[in-house]
Amino acid sequence: MCIAVFLWQSHPLYPFLLFLNRDEDHNRATEALRWWEDGETVGGRDLVGGGTWLGCTRHGRLAFLTNFREASSFPAAKSRGDLPLRYLQSEKSPAEFAEEIQDEISLYNGFNLVVAHVLSKSMIYITNRPPHGDKLVTQVSPGIHVLSNANLDSPWPKCLRLREGFQQLLAENGSGEFPVKTMVEEVMTNTVKDEETELPHVFTPETEYHLSSIFVDMQRPTVTFLF
Secondary structure, eight states: OOEEEEEESOOSSOSEEEEEEEEEETTSOEEEEEEOTTSSEEEEEETTTSOOSEEEETTSEEEEEEEOOOSOOOTTSBOTTHHHHHHHHOOOOHHHHHHHHGGGGGGBOSEEEEEEETTTTEEEEEESSOOTTOOSEEEOOSEEEEESSSSTTOOOHHHHHHHHHHHHHHHHHTTSOOOHHHIIIIITTOOOOOOGGGSOSSSOHHHHHHTTSSSOOOSSSEEEEEO
16 A cells, blocks of 8 residues: 655745655565666556556656555456556646546546646646545645545545654755655654554455554565655
């Protein structure tokens, strides 16, 4: 279960700043962060589905993805990691790409996708599991945002903890350089878990408990990638 916090167009030094934990089973083949063969794109690769959960290009294109937490999924669905890959390899603006894929998002299991062009200051959030009455596609406003396995800025306790930790470090350093090392070592690795009454009711209570920390430390073999 992934979680990300990011700052968008609201800091004098950083047009965009992202911290993301990707939690995945060890037995799912994954290629670590590196420059791809095209020489233009950097990111990790899912060697099972062939896509990525996070990548960016030299020209300011950026995409990252989280799965939407659901009790069941469809084995025949298209690989969600294909969506960030397609955006990174396209020449469309974030809004144009969102429009292009709207007719096919039902072919995927639940997802949250953020696509951006940092140089043109455009960022779009796309989900095929919007809250009732909300849009599938929304423009992301400047500021701090948190994305886990529910909708963008959902008030899950782990999301609120991550936002609070990020905001505190920002406040302590003002318009100066952000303490990346401290953020990674103290906030992104936080294993504090929720009270039972605060847990979502999607999986079993035990599973939900272990997934309720910013850094997931379940006993089954998993690995967390920090970017």
